[in-house]
Amino acid sequence: MTPVLVAGAGPVGLTAALALARRGVAVTVLEAGDALAAESRASTFHPPSLEMLGGLGVLDELMERGRISRAFQYRERSGAVIAELDMSLLSGDTPYPFRVQCEQGKLTPILLEHLLKAGGEVRFGARVRDVLPHAGGVQVTAADGAVHRGGWLIGADGAGSAVRRSTGLEFEGLTYPERFLVASTRTDVAALLPGIADVNYVFDPEEWLVLLRTPDHWRVLFPTAEGTPDRDELDRLPDRLRGLADTAWDVAHASLYRVHQRAADRFRVGRVLLAGDAAHVNNPLGGMGMNSGLHDAVLMADALAGVLDGGPESELDAVAAARRDVALTYVGRETHANWEQMRDPERYHAELRALAADPAAARRHLLRSSMIASLRDVA
Template identity: 55%
Template sequence: MTVETQPTVIIAGMGPVGMTAALALALKGIPVTILETGDDLATESRASTFHPPSLEILKDLGVVDELMESGLKAPGFQYRGHNRELIAHLDMALLENDTEFPFRIQNEQGTLTRIIRRHLEEMPHVTLRYGAPVERVEMGRNCAYVFLPGDGREPSYRADWLIGTDGAGSAVRQSLGIAFEGVTYPERFLVASTTHDFLDDFDDLAYVSYVYDPDDWGVLLRTPQHWRVLFPIDEDESDEAAQHPDRIEERLQGVIALDEPYPVAHSTIYKVHQRLAATFGQGRVLLAGDAAHINNPLGGMGMNSGIHDAHAAVEAISFALAGGDPTQAVETYARVRYDAAAVDVQKNTQKNYEEMRQQDDKERSERKNEMADIAADPVRAREYLLGTSMISSFEKSSRRMRDGLAQANETSPPVPSLQLDARTAS
């Protein structure tokens, strides 16, 4: 079907990134249609950590209070060693002069999407369409044509702008021929959710705790309903063996030995990638979230960087709709958010991965001592927290977006790209 009244913006995907972008656009009075492949919002347990800049964005959208009411406030996080001994506790109260939210909120991403949906459903210029997977996208003159299965040769929609937030397997990205470059880790990750409360087993356990262990590194993460435990899976262990109840029990008993079996609510296995789209913008199409970049989950930066993408994408589109140069808007967004993903997110998540699985005893000991020293020094700890909380990354990205769009308004050269190497990545 060809829609007669064309929406101004189409968003592919109703995950946290797409829904954040939709609400931001709708609050500006911009008509938006959101297309979702599934028959409803996703329910699987995935990202669950919200960093301070994301909370600031969600406050501006009027939904942060609802997210916080149903979530858990994590005022800090920890690094623990082989015997689960405390190495360092990072107190996010040190950021109280840097953000209104000097903490993390632990809540499922599905909670956020449902909160946002309730707001969108009350807006007359918003259309939510389920069972509507994007099959392909074609470029038009100053528009994008969106094709859904079964609608024939005519486009289902002609969009002034399209934001692709349709995940790592993005049909939007693939149909435009945009490469998705990077690597797949040899390990897979097992995530097991248990209703056992680890607070009963450890003194002063933080809701987010990273375990440095050369043989069995991982993460303990509290959500409103469960403790989630992340384990790496060796290359030679099959998915079936790794997810067998006896094997999951063995892994959980390795965290802390109990006299009775662990109550396991659910488990999942997934491959881990570090990948970047060759470009985050083409024509009138912007890529955001997993459609543009995916990385390992250590540090909780994936969903958050996607929410930051959404914020920047709406800024770029709003600039163009207000009369700014659309080409410069796309180029600024694509360059700035690519750099943020490559320099700030992927560099840090890769560093986390390498440090947590460090095999060399000397290197591991030095890193543990360094982390203890950082945690004990308020100045160094604050600087460290500005990075791990994504405050530095978001502030830099926001500044570069503003500068780039201002330069576009003045028909001056756009904001230069960052040099993606070790000399400038720090």
């Protein structure tokens, strides 16, 4: 019986597995797909995530593939800058006073390579169908009928988590009225909009948007009305992009998806732990979803390794409860506030300008937006 099974070979599952392997724990990852997922919605890494990935020995490789972003902007749809916040104000709080922009699909191969070198195992084509906890561990049945047994199970198998469903936990919350449309473009947005930062939140009561740069593309996120056919919305994407800059945009990829704010009742049920989207989901404004999942992974893996070393399970309970608290009172609250802010620009313009002009206030804001506060407050 493997000491720990992990469901899901996304960034959260592989991070949890590597954190365990670094502590000398035997771990097997069960991944539904036949290979690592190529889709990359998340692309922002905040300072605490960089610190954790550094501790796992994978940060240098991520930074080689990523783009360091030292400031972000709040902008008007007309192109005017409302405020720019410089993350160097966090130099006394973290060794990484910046964001790294890099698609999550570039991190997972790095994690996989290090996990295999550390003695971990990954089984592809092993979609979890159901989970049967028992006093001595957990039995996982895959879609192909194969049975996997472990002492513990970490469910990191996404928002539709089969692990969570098998525990009977509720996944309560809300679904946003609009869908989000994300387009990746090879068009040089910096040339079209001189002075633009790598990360930009563009306010407008009718059609707010987010513009951010990754190593290979610029990504544009639009809100999209409920009830219209996806095909119609994708067809009108060129016109929406020309509303930003009147040019022929080179779109590499575009997709529509629904956005939710939800959290499981608990993040631990007996020998089963939940992390990342399996435990909680939120809107992407602020780039907190994947990052909070990475924090779940490292903190829960460390606590679980402590239990396997003979420590009290109360420490694991405390970490699971704290991560749920962060998901509800920090990540959920901050990302929902970001959504409200984008839709009501007049209310926040003066506040943001005052924030940018006050280094102490800006630092406090950056501690929250960078997620440093989410870990300090709980600690």
